[in-house]
Amino acid sequence: MNTTAKFWDKLAPRYAAMPIADEAGYQKKLEITRQYLQPNSEVLELGCGTGSTAVLHAPNVKHYLAVDCSSGMLDLARTKAKDAGVGNLDFEQATVDEFRSPEIRFDAVLALSLLHLLEDKEAVISRIHGFLKPGG
Ligand SMILES: C[S@@+](CC[C@H](N)C(=O)[O-])C[C@H]1O[C@@H](n2cnc3c(N)ncnc32)[C@H](O)[C@@H]1O
Structure with missing residues (x-):
């Protein structure tokens, strides 16, 4: 396991318990997305964290693949x-660098609060x- 994942x-349990700092801003971001x-x-989300956003968007699309490097976050x-009964949502553990796109290509790729953490954006x-x- 790499140091980022560790x-x-x-941090995962504490991150999950943290309230959203700007609820209105978050709602606006959901609406724009x-x-x-x-x-x-077909949607891909990188750095999905505890899956809160994935669970909200997945019911509106065909399939949603949510990826994160941390098994704690993914659990x-x-x-x-x-718990939300969302069936078209799959999770995969990988870093952004490790992730290899499956045969299908995606209509949308999301990366929320992730890019600032990466060395070479x-x-x-x-x-x-x-x-x-x-066109995606
Ligand atoms: C600040 S949190 C954001 C989580 C979620 N996107 C959100 O908006 O609440 C960053 C997430 O990215 C994941 N992460 C950090 N570096 C990563 C990398 N190189 N590849 C994949 N995931 C990464 C972390 O495990 C964490 O879940």
């Missing part, structure tokens, strides 16, 4: 998805762009 594993999502959308996310954005369908 750091987030340790929804405008890009369709019922037939909480899986429980959240199960430009390289990651360029890779993420390769995961998108044309």
Whole structure:
């Protein structure tokens, strides 16, 4: 396990218990994101954390794949998805660098509160762009 994953594993329970700092801002962000999502959308979220956003968006799309490097975060996310009864949401443990896009390409890729943590944002954005369908 790499040090980043260890750091987030340790933080996961505390992160999950933290209230959203700016609820109005979060709601606005959800609303803006929804405008890009369709019922037939294939969506990828990188750095999904405890899955709160994934659980809210997944019911509006065809399939949602949520990825995070931390197993601690993903354990909480899986429980959240199960409790919410969201069935079209899968989770995968990987860093952004490790993640290999499956055969399908995505209509939308989300990375929320993640890019500032990465060393080479430009390289990651360029890779993420390769995961998108044309026009995604
Ligand atoms: C600040 S939290 C944001 C979580 C969630 N996106 C949100 O908005 O609440 C950052 C998340 O990114 C994950 N993360 C950090 N570096 C990562 C990397 N290189 N690859 C994949 N996930 C990473 C952490 O485990 C953590 O869950």
